[in-house]
Amino acid sequence: MILMKHSNYIKNPYLKAKFAEILSCFTVPLYRDALGHTSGRLDLIFEMHPLAKDLLVEDMMKFYIDIEQTGMHSQFYDKFNIRYNISQVLKCIWNDVNHRKQVINQSKNTEFFVHFANLLMNDTTYLLDEALAKLSEIHVIQKEMADIQNWNNQTEQYRNERENLFRMDERQAISYMSLGNETVHMLNYMTSDPQIVQPFMEPEIVERLAAMMDYNLTALVGPKCTELKVI
Structure with a gap:
């Protein structure tokens, strides 16, 4: 999240997109039984880790905007898959009180x-x-x-x-x-x-x-x- 926030560390938008993809993987349950019931959650780290609590919402929303322009000829279509991963993270954290407050804070800008x-x-x-x-x-x-x-x-x-x-x-x-x-x-x-x-x-x-x-x-x-x- 720190690397995504500071563009001077990583300038390649597609490399940043990989971080967003990794974060979206945290929203997928680890296990699924024969009846389709899921268990095992990695996304709890979004609610508990101090960096996630402070930076995750801002990083995801800012990258949603930044990925509009990647400098590649395929940027128009690439952005949709990248934003899909961002949307999975935002959807996952939406009901968390702290993250909801972060979205509210962003909306004031x-x-x-x-x-x-x-x-x-x-x-x-x-x-x-x-x-x-x-x-x-x-x-x-x-x-x-x-x-x-x-x-x-x-x-x-x-x-x-x-x-x-x-x-x-x-x-x-x-x-x-x-x-x-x-x-x-x-x-x-x-x-x-x-x-x-x-x-x-x-x-x-x-x-x-x-x-x-x-x-x-x-x-x-x-x-x-x-x-x-x-x-």
Whole structure:
């Protein structure tokens, strides 16, 4: 956490991302029995270690912002997986009183927190939009395949291309939806706290937040929602 906090020690954002990944591993139970019950928690160190109590929230939120720019051509896509690991840590510590206070303290830095909230909303919009777009593509291909006679009349090359696209869309839909669910969840629990919600009510945030929610709700339950139905 100290290495993540001080950029003069480690300048490579991908090396910092490895530290975030390691911390996210602490949120995973050590054991799982035949019935799926979990046991063994390493995340207790987040609640007990003095460095974690002082630095973890600030480090995670700051790195969430910093990873927006990595200097690599793949930075746009890399950030989502890195932020997923950050979201796992923040979700894990959310119910701890001390860490919740740290988030509240960060929210009082309006400029910093508005920047964080903007990126969170950007991620939510993009990931859900991509996930729904992939579901729509899957829906179209499944309808093609369901028309057996017409499907069999297509060339083998065409069928292979559509099947390959179908499998790729499935993988991407799962990935986008998993990442999107975490950003939505973070947005949900942060805006549910009356001491943290205020930055989300800032003029530069609240209109974008409302527009984002309207857009996604229209896609999910609007007139075109049947295009998202997949088997």
